[in-house]
Structure formats: C-alpha cells, structure tokens
Amino acid sequence: MSKLPLRRLDAQNPGFAQELDALLAWESVSDANVQQRVADIIADIRQRGDAALLEFTARFDRFQVDNIQQLVLGADAISAAFNRLPTDQQQALSVAAERVESYHQHQLGKSWQYREDNGTLLGQQVTAMDRVGIYVPGGTAPLASSVIMNAMPARVAGVSDVVMATPAPDGNVSDFVLGAAHVAGIDRIFLIGGAQAIAALAYGTETVPAVDKIVGPGNIYVATAKQQVFGRVGIDMIAGPSEILVVCDGKTDPEWIALDLFSQAEHDVDAQSILISQDGNFLDAVNDAIERLLPTLERADIIRQSLSERGALIQVADLADAPALVNRIAPEHLELSVDDPESWLGSIRHAGAIFLGRHTPEALGDYCAGPNHVLPTSGTARFFSPLGVYDFQKRTSLIGVSPQGAKTLGAVASVLARGEQLTAHARSAEKRLDD
Missing domain, CATH: 3.40.50.1980 (Nitrogenase molybdenum iron protein domain)
Structure with missing residues (x-):
C-alpha cells in the first residue's frame, strides 16, 4: 500500500495560519x-x-x-443481558461505572442562602x-x-x-x-x-x-x-467528529503517540488527529510508526482516510509556542506528553479534557478514568464544558424580602421601572413603600 500522505505543517511558514484554518474547518450543519x-x-x-x-x-x-x-x-x-456477558466484561463495566460515579460526585451543586442585615433572604436552590x-x-x-x-x-x-x-x-x-x-x-x-x-x-x-x-x-x-x-x-450539545491534539517534546515512544492518534482516527473518517512537536526528527519517527502499525489495525481503512484528509503533524520552533496553538484549536482531547505537564495548565484555556503526562493516553478517559468523555468538539471548547452533573441540575433563585428591605429595594426598583416606562412594575414596588 502507498505511503500515507499525512499532512506536514510548519508553524513558521508565512501561510501557516491559513493552512491551519483549512485543516480545522468543519461544517456540521445538515443540508x-x-x-x-x-x-x-x-x-x-x-x-x-x-x-x-x-x-x-x-x-x-x-x-x-x-x-x-x-x-x-x-x-x-x-x-439478563448483563448476566450473559463474559466475567471480564461485567467487571470492566462495573469498575468504569464506579469510577465515573465517584468522579461526578465531586460535581454536585449545593443549595445556599444568606440573610442581609435587614432580614432579606437571598439564595439559590439546586x-x-x-x-x-x-x-x-x-x-x-x-x-x-x-x-x-x-x-x-x-x-x-x-x-x-x-x-x-x-x-x-x-x-x-x-x-x-x-x-x-x-x-x-x-x-x-x-x-x-x-x-x-x-x-x-x-x-x-x-x-x-x-x-x-x-x-x-x-x-x-x-x-x-x-x-x-x-x-x-x-x-447536551451538537457534537462534531472526534478530535485529539497531542503535544509532545520528542521524549515519548513514537509508537505510543502513533497509537494515540489512531485512537481517535478509528472513530470516523471525519475524525481529526494532530501532533505538535518542536522536534522534526520525532515527527518523522511518529510518521514511520504510523506506517508500520497501521496495517495491524482492524479499522485501518477508516484510520488511513481520517489521517490523510484531516490529520497533521505540526512543527513549532519552540515548544513554548504550543499553548497558543492549543488555545487556537480548542481541541476536544488534549494530550500533554511532556515533562512536568501540570506546569502547562496555566497556559491552556481551551480544551475539552487534558491528559497529563506520557502514561495518560486519551483512551483511558474514553472508558474508565472517571471524568466524562462527552466533550465539546470543533473548537466549541472555547465556550462549552464536558457533560457533567451540572447539566442535569437546575438552579432556582430564592428571594425573600423583609419589610425593611422592601422599602429600600422598592425605591430603587421604582426609579428603574419608571426609567423603562413600565409603570405597573413601579407601582407594584411602590405599594410596599406605603406599608
């Protein structure tokens, strides 16, 4: 089979911004x-x-x-369907469910309220x-x-x-x-x-x-x-194709990175897998590993098309340039396969999930790490969050104004309502001033 035509981009090239835009372009709206x-x-x-x-x-x-x-x-x-499964699948499903449940327990929102000095109660009920x-x-x-x-x-x-x-x-x-x-x-x-x-x-x-x-x-x-x-x-959201962005300093086994890129490419021919590194020789090594390992995979045809049409190897002049690219791409999955990945967190603003270190492949997040794998795609990590407990809870405001508070707030509301020419609002608030 012919060599995989995996796109190679250089962040220092004058036309890189346009090349990146073309690579990331995705129209998810149906006709x-x-x-x-x-x-x-x-x-x-x-x-x-x-x-x-x-x-x-x-x-x-x-x-x-x-x-x-x-x-x-x-x-x-x-x-009955669960009982028909092999024991190893039963155990794996149970472990995954327990870990996902445990992680999401930390997201539970709580109701709260407070009283002002005049007795007015304000709060939120979840x-x-x-x-x-x-x-x-x-x-x-x-x-x-x-x-x-x-x-x-x-x-x-x-x-x-x-x-x-x-x-x-x-x-x-x-x-x-x-x-x-x-x-x-x-x-x-x-x-x-x-x-x-x-x-x-x-x-x-x-x-x-x-x-x-x-x-x-x-x-x-x-x-x-x-x-x-x-x-x-x-x-929840309108999701596009799955994505992975790997940032690597060149010190991780190239086969590990190749397989991480495959893990998203096998989802769909429209899935996107991108690797960023400052080390051109490492990018070559990963490309060689991709060629070597691809024929061993059951979904090789899907992976090949995904990588050739939407994948890329991007070389930056310095790894310090990578966070700006990450935030520009706002990936669904971000792997930081680098030394001291936690030190990068202050620079990363936009990503659905961040996988820290060389021993944290994205696949663990898909199944059993604990955090949710339902993540924003197509750059929407700029304004969307992973699916979580908060998506299934509602927040109701609590307002209980005391007689003294009604006089203070009523006067303010009256001025604002009359400024908006909503006199019924104003008179409703003013009636409490006369009490």
Missing part, C-alpha cells in the same frame, strides 16, 4: 433536505405517536413488530430534572461507554427517571450496551433510533414518556432532530 426530512418525522411522531414509531422502526431499522411493547425492555431483560433521555447509537461499534458517561452524571445529580433509546437494526441489540445500562442504573430501554427516537423522547407518545433533556451522540439525523426539538427539551 436543507435532511432538515426537512427530520421535520417531517418529528411532525409525524407528534401526530400519530406509537403508530408512527412502529412504521419508522420497520422502515429505517428493518425491525418490524406487532406491538409497541416489543420495543420496550424492562429491568429484568436488561439484567434541584434535579425529573426525567432524562439517553440516546445511544446502534452502529457498528457497541458504545457501552457512552451509556455510562451519559447516564451516570444524571443519576448522581438525582434525576429520578433515566430512560434510554437505542435502535435495534434487524432486531439486534448488543448485550454489551444493555449490560452498561444495567451498571448505570437504567431500567427502561426503548428499541428505537434516529430522528423518530429524539421526537418521541421530546414530545412523548402513548408509550414513550416525554423527557426534560436528551443527551447522547448520533448521526446527522439524530443531531438535526436534537437541534429542532431544542427549546421543547434541553440537549
């Missing part, structure tokens, strides 16, 4: 045809409920059933959402880790009802995925997928309950449906 098809599916689910779900499931997933209840799995079926829907794709890879990462923070937040939707193409669903649902505490699964699943979770049907928020990855139809139901329900 008008997809938008319309999704809108039609949502409208049909809203109008015909379960009947439409049955038809779409037969059409898109080739799974025809006579009764909607055949698309519903309860706690017993989910537990409460969980009532019901959340987890969407899990049904493609070639059984994404058990996605179940744990999406469900566990909702459980820790105190969401009382976490339901899951996942397609069952040709009537097949992975025991590995169902086993993950078991350890994540999910006891109700709907075997539905695509835009129709998102519509059912958003608006409810006779069988599928409406939820408050929908989280989880999916294809362009799922992402488009999430966009269209946002406002009716909350959503």
Whole structure:
C-alpha cells in the first residue's frame, strides 16, 4: 500500500495560519433536505405517536413488530443481558461505572442562602430534572461507554427517571450496551433510533414518556432532530467528529503517540488527529510508526482516510509556542506528553479534557478514568464544558424580602421601572413603600 500522505505543517511558514484554518474547518450543519426530512418525522411522531414509531422502526431499522411493547425492555431483560456477558466484561463495566460515579460526585451543586442585615433572604436552590433521555447509537461499534458517561452524571445529580433509546437494526441489540445500562442504573430501554427516537423522547407518545433533556451522540439525523426539538427539551450539545491534539517534546515512544492518534482516527473518517512537536526528527519517527502499525489495525481503512484528509503533524520552533496553538484549536482531547505537564495548565484555556503526562493516553478517559468523555468538539471548547452533573441540575433563585428591605429595594426598583416606562412594575414596588 502507498505511503500515507499525512499532512506536514510548519508553524513558521508565512501561510501557516491559513493552512491551519483549512485543516480545522468543519461544517456540521445538515443540508436543507435532511432538515426537512427530520421535520417531517418529528411532525409525524407528534401526530400519530406509537403508530408512527412502529412504521419508522420497520422502515429505517428493518425491525418490524406487532406491538409497541416489543420495543420496550424492562429491568429484568436488561439484567439478563448483563448476566450473559463474559466475567471480564461485567467487571470492566462495573469498575468504569464506579469510577465515573465517584468522579461526578465531586460535581454536585449545593443549595445556599444568606440573610442581609435587614432580614432579606437571598439564595439559590439546586434541584434535579425529573426525567432524562439517553440516546445511544446502534452502529457498528457497541458504545457501552457512552451509556455510562451519559447516564451516570444524571443519576448522581438525582434525576429520578433515566430512560434510554437505542435502535435495534434487524432486531439486534448488543448485550454489551444493555449490560452498561444495567451498571448505570437504567431500567427502561426503548428499541428505537434516529430522528423518530429524539421526537418521541421530546414530545412523548402513548408509550414513550416525554423527557426534560436528551443527551447522547448520533448521526446527522439524530443531531438535526436534537437541534429542532431544542427549546421543547434541553440537549447536551451538537457534537462534531472526534478530535485529539497531542503535544509532545520528542521524549515519548513514537509508537505510543502513533497509537494515540489512531485512537481517535478509528472513530470516523471525519475524525481529526494532530501532533505538535518542536522536534522534526520525532515527527518523522511518529510518521514511520504510523506506517508500520497501521496495517495491524482492524479499522485501518477508516484510520488511513481520517489521517490523510484531516490529520497533521505540526512543527513549532519552540515548544513554548504550543499553548497558543492549543488555545487556537480548542481541541476536544488534549494530550500533554511532556515533562512536568501540570506546569502547562496555566497556559491552556481551551480544551475539552487534558491528559497529563506520557502514561495518560486519551483512551483511558474514553472508558474508565472517571471524568466524562462527552466533550465539546470543533473548537466549541472555547465556550462549552464536558457533560457533567451540572447539566442535569437546575438552579432556582430564592428571594425573600423583609419589610425593611422592601422599602429600600422598592425605591430603587421604582426609579428603574419608571426609567423603562413600565409603570405597573413601579407601582407594584411602590405599594410596599406605603406599608
């Protein structure tokens, strides 16, 4: 097979900024045809409920059933799937769930309040959402880790009802995925997928309950449906292809770095893997390792296309130049494969997750380190955060004004309201001044 044409960029070249922009460019918005098809599916689910779900499931997933209840799995079926798994998979799922739960316990928000000298009470009450829907794709890879990462923070937040939707193409669903649902505490699964699943979770049907928020990855139809139901329900984010950015000083085994780049490239042909180093010889060594190791991987064709179309090796004059590039790229995953990686943290402002040191491959974060692997992509780490407990909790303001406070605040509110020409507001506040 021909040598992989992995892009090589030099940060000192005059045209580097334009080259980097072209490399990072990604348009995740679906076209008008997809938008319309999704809108039609949502409208049909809203109008015909379960009947439409049955038809779409037969059409898109080739799974025809006579009764909607055949698309519903309860706690017993989910537990049975877990018990069918090999012992090592049971143990790995349990360990991952425990670690993810433990990490997210630290994110729990707390209610608080205080009283001013005049007796006025101000504060914030934190409460969980009532019901959340987890969407899990049904493609070639059984994404058990996605179940744990999406469900566990909702459980820790105190969401009382976490339901899951996942397609069952040709009537097949992975025991590995169902086993993950078991350890994540999910006891109700709907075997539905695509835009129709998102519509059912958003608006409810006779069988599928409406939820408050929908989280989880999916294809362009799922992402488009999430966009269209946002406002009716909350959503996590509209995710683009997976990304990894590795910064290495040249002292890490080139094969380790090559495999780290593969770990994201194997997700999808649109995934992006980038390596930054000041050492040109090291970049050559990594490129050689990529060529040597690539044929040994099951998803080699996907990786090859991903690396050739969206991957890059970037050489900087000095490693001190790397943080500015990192913040410009705002990667989903950032590996700092350098000496004293913690000293870099003050310089890194934009990244979904940071993996510190040579022995912290991104793959550990995907599965069992503890922090969430649902991360902002396509540069949105500039303003989005990882999925967490805070995404499943709401904050309600508390205001309890004392009689004395009403006189002080009422006078201020009156002036501001009349300045806005909202006299009912002003008179409402002024009435308390007369008390």
